[in-house]
Amino acid sequence: MRIEIDEHSGFCFGVTSAISKAEEILQSRPLYCLGDIVHNGEEIKRLAERGLVTINYDQMAEFQGVDVLFRAHGEPPSTYDLAKKNNIHVVDATCPVVLHLQKQIKDIYVQHPQSQILIFGKRGHAEVVGLQGQTNNNAIVIEQEEDLKIIDFERDIFLFSQTTMSVEKFEHLVQCIEQKIAPNATFHYFNTICKSVANRMQQLQNFAKNHDMIIFVGGKKSSNAKELFGLCKKMNDCSFFIANEEEITDEMQQIIQQKEQIGICGATSTPLWLMEKCKNKIENYGLSN
Ligand code: SF4
Incomplete structure (x- = not known):
């Protein structure tokens, strides 16, 4: 059996840059993030352990003079107005x-x-x-x-x-x-679909077609993950959507054991380390059974 992680899956540059900004600031001071920094619960958990605190709009309205990161999705002008009014320092990670x-x-x-x-x-x-x-x-x-x-x-x-x-x-x-x-x-x-997403769609379809089984790793809240998983499923009926390695069930492992080419892929919000964890779990199951 061969297990391959799709080389094109994983964070896009917009998300990578937002996370790097957060990590850099967290080394010296606390940081709040308005909304989930990325639609991936596992990555949020990892950053929360480093001190990133996710807040909502109501909470931001209560704060004064703190650092708040605006994530890659961007914000409407009213959020910038609120930040100004509350003397909040905006760490703007809106994707270019x-x-x-x-x-x-x-x-x-x-x-x-x-x-x-x-x-x-x-x-x-x-x-x-x-x-x-x-x-x-x-x-x-x-x-x-x-x-x-x-x-x-x-x-x-x-x-x-x-x-x-x-x-x-x-x-x-x-x-x-x-x-x-x-x-x-x-x-x-105006076709304003991000090129990194558009290219990924084509690459992912080829990846799904060229494997016997697809394990798609993504956040259940991510619209990009749902869209990309839909494409995998269309190209390869034996495709499964999981949030993390714990969702690889015994039933899935049984199917995996009967296949030769297993492909692991994810959305623009899926960290590489999470796909690697899934790969390890599959490999270890193979060893212990
Ligand atoms: S537009 Fe969205 S998908 Fe494209 S690079 Fe920016 S954050 Fe990523």
């Missing part, structure tokens, strides 16, 4: 890709106030909240084709995407809007 997207949306909103700005993404997701904030929350979130029912196709439309969505689904949405838009209205779309 997200920052650029926020600016693009804000510019369009300012230049085309009569248009409809659509964001293809998950309603309530932190990144989407940050993007909507660039438009005074006037942007409309579209999760799927059915949500287009509320759009006025007689008015101009600008479509953006949350960075971690599927390219395929985005393109489908573009086609739907192109079919519905009125001749007197214009439709502009």
Whole structure:
């Protein structure tokens, strides 16, 4: 049996940089993080042991003069206003890709106030909240084709995407809007899906196809993990989604023992050390049985 960890899985540069920033500051002083620094419970646990304290918006409103890290997903302008009001020092770990997207949306909103700005993404997701904030929350979130029912196709439309969505689904949405838009209205779309996510989708599909069984390691709260696991499952029916090595059940181990090529992969929020732990558990099971 051969067990291989996907070389393209693991933290993207945005998450890597946010975690490095946190680790560097924690060496000298306490640090709060607004929301989970990464959608991976195991990594949060590891950083909490080093002193990172995760807080929510209500808690931040109560603090004065502390250091608060804004994670890679970014924040709406109202969060920066709150920080300023409370004399909070912001450690801004917003990913440059997200920052650029926020600016693009804000510019369009300012230049085309009569248009409809659509964001293809998950309603309530932190990144989407940050993007909507660039438009005074006037942007409309579209999760799927059915949500287009509320759009006025007689008015101009600008479509953006949350960075971690599927390219395929985005393109489908573009086609739907192109079919519905009125001749007197214009439709502009921007594929703002992060390249590191888009490339990973293709690489992951190949990885899933080339293995007999896939163990996908990811946080259950991560939208990127759900999306990527969906792709694995589509390419390889023998795919399992686990949060950590403890979720590798005896039943899964039995299936593993009958396979030759086992692939371990994960999301942009899955740490390499966690995938390695899963690999070790499988190898040790093989040795002790
Ligand atoms: S997935 Fe892309 S946009 Fe999102 S944090 Fe990672 S590098 Fe940045």
